[in-house]
Amino acid sequence: NAGVTQTPKFQVLKTGQSMTLQCAQDMNHEYMSWYRQDPGMGLRLIHYSVGAGITDQGEVPNGYNVSRSTTEDFPLRLLSAAPSQTSVYFCASSDPPGGAFFGQGTRLTVV
């Protein structure tokens, strides 16, 4: 059972480039979320989804888009990368009240 799988694990982008961070879960969870982790700030919610076709913004959504066409996948798109988006990104899936399960993270550097 793979759980939550994120790809890639590492990525370097140039300012202005776009990319998609992939997230897939095999637990048939309805709920999925994207967080970013920055030093001294814990994790902050970017976007979340409560089911296929339903997404909403979290605390720090600017510069990111999401879609949820299937239960399993929840990709995060950076439209035009900026140095401020240098961070570690975590995808999570959950099935309340079990708590959220996190992927291994994607470390993104924007130069």
Add this chain to the structure above:
Amino acid sequence: AQSVTQPDIHITVSEGASLELRCNYSYGATPYLFWYVQSPGQGLQLLLKYFSGDTLVQGIKGFEAEFKRSQSSFNLRKPSVHWSDAAEYFCAVGRLLNDYKLSFGAGTTVTVRA
């Protein structure tokens, strides 16, 4: 709005000693509380959670946490620390059953000395 404060940025503890990590939360309704652990370069692993019932919660790896509503606290404890407990620990709060919209504290880094 919900928020979490972890007052200690870094704690150093000797192997075999007890450990307590503090967590204070702000939330207007019944909170849904979590502790996660993150080893270097890894994702977050759920240690334990609380949303109702007994206020002393047992988790994995020998950890426990106590919910104190009057103090808005959810402190994590372990009676005897092992070197493998060196990691970063995060407290998180959410609305009941909404564990997809969590607010995290800034984290506490635990160093274990021999």
